Amino acid sequence: MIKFAIVGMGHIAKKHVEAINEADGAELVAVCDAAAERLEEYSAKYETYTDLDEMLRTNQDIQVVNICVPSGLHARLTKIVAEHRRHIVVEKPMSLKLEDSEEMIRIARENNVKLAVVHPNRFRPAIMKLREKMDQGVFGTMSHANATVRWNRGQAYYDQAPWRGTKEFDGGVLMNQAIHNLDLMLWFMGEVESVQAMAATRLRKIEAEDVAAAVVRFKSGALGVIEAATTIYPKNLEESLSIFGEKASVKIGGSNALFIETWDMEDGVEGEKESFNESIKDNPLGKPGHQWIIEDMVQAVQENREPIVSGQDGMAPVKLILAILESAETGKEVKLA
Template identity: 60%
Template sequence: MIKFGIVGCGHIAKKHITAIQEADGATLAAVCDTQPERVETFSSEFNVKGYTSLEEMLNTDIDVVNICTPSGFHADIAVQIARANKHVVVEKPIALTLEDTDKIITACEENNVKLAVVHPNRFRPAFVALKELVQSGVFGKISHSNATVRWNRNQEYYDQAPWRGTKSLDGGVLMNQAIHNLDLLIWLMGDVKEVYSMAATRLRNIEAEDVSTGLARFEDGSLGVIEAATTIYPKNFEESITIFGEKGTVKISGANALHIEHLTIEGMDESEIEQLIQNIKNDPWGKPGHQRIIEDMVEAIKEDREPVVTGLDGRKALELVISLYESAEHNKPIILN
């Protein structure tokens, strides 16, 4: 069994712990947080050793550490973990700056440890099916795509913790919510070459943006439209990815992007399309994405390969967010490296 430790005993940590408990080949061995009361709560609830010192936890025989702290702390913690020769699973975003991201990637490479970034939406059945369709080329030449996150995160959500909505530790709707959808766009459409964006803080009392709109040009010349907001009243309204090609159109949508709302492909039998749509309706979530991330890390260690969602993947999604921020701040197009 691969032994996992958790650093950061907040809300998202419980999702990681459930994933570890359900995953084949994984076991939860320890938890860590700087707040003793949190450590005591998690240690008692999950019957594992608790630590207030990361260094002490790293001095045990655990194999992997999952980073569940506020995003602004990811880099220093990840580097410390890598230097202790433990593998790293880091919640999205991988970090808040490219400089910090590169520190994480370099530390993991230099110490020969695996690095996985939590972008679990790739494992949803609808997106697994869409990835296969895109790779097969059935849509032909792509004209454009669309990523939409129209969600509600009310003021109470942001007030739950002082770091939420801050630029130094959290970020806004692009960094915290829509980064999953930006990762999906890159995964499906390829690298982004250029962006232009506008952002605002309209309804929430936070430092970062609560609404953002943007345009993207991909390396293949296709265009993308990005819309993200946490201002939607009164609850989550839509999360979607849409792709328009010369031979097909597809939209995955819902309050969470779980279902194929529309699929038309030249030459594809209607009954085959309906069967695919129905299969996904029958099991829209599939195996939980966090569990898939954990199981993939177990397999990556045993097979000595890269995880499915790598540090470079996390870096690309972050670079897109940062470029959109830069464009909105300076009111000009930004060319990505």
């Protein structure tokens, strides 16, 4: 059994607790949070700590640490964990600054530890089916892609904690909500060459953006359109990913990008879309994505290989988002080195 610990016992940590407990080959042995009151509900089952460095010094059984603190603290805690020679699973976004992402990758490599980033939407059944078709080359030459997140996050959501919606610790709709969708777009379409964008803070009383739109050019020559908002009234309307090529058109949509809405392929099978959607209607999420990430880290440690969603993978959407924000601020096209 690979022994895990979690640092940062806020809302997202509950998914990590459940995922570790359900994952094959994983065991949760300790939790850590600077706020002692957050540890009370876990004290009967796990060792509890209020200091990360102390936890890693005193508990030598821990092999992997899941970092679930506010995003602006990811780089600092990654450095601490890596220097204690423990493997790392870090929540999205990997960081809020490109130089922090690069430093996280470097420090993990130097200390010979594995670094995985939580992008669980890659493991949804509809997404995996699309990935299978993409790997078979059925799309031919790619035309363009569309990534859309039209969600509602009211003011009460941002008022839950003082760090929410800040540029230093949280980010806006791109870093916090749309980053999973952008990770998928990059996973299917490859690296971005340039971006032209606009962003605004229209309805929420926050420092970061609550709505953004961008057009990107991929290194392949294909184009992409991005729309992201937390201003949709009165509830989540849509999360979708559309991919278009010379021989295929696919849209995965719904309020959370779970179901195939368009599935047209030159050599497609009649009724394939309907059959697939029927097969997942009772459980469109499949095995929870966090559990996939945990089980993959277990195997990566045992097999001494890179995690499926590596630090480099985690850095890619951060790089794109920062370019979008730079373009929105300057009004100019931004080229990604």
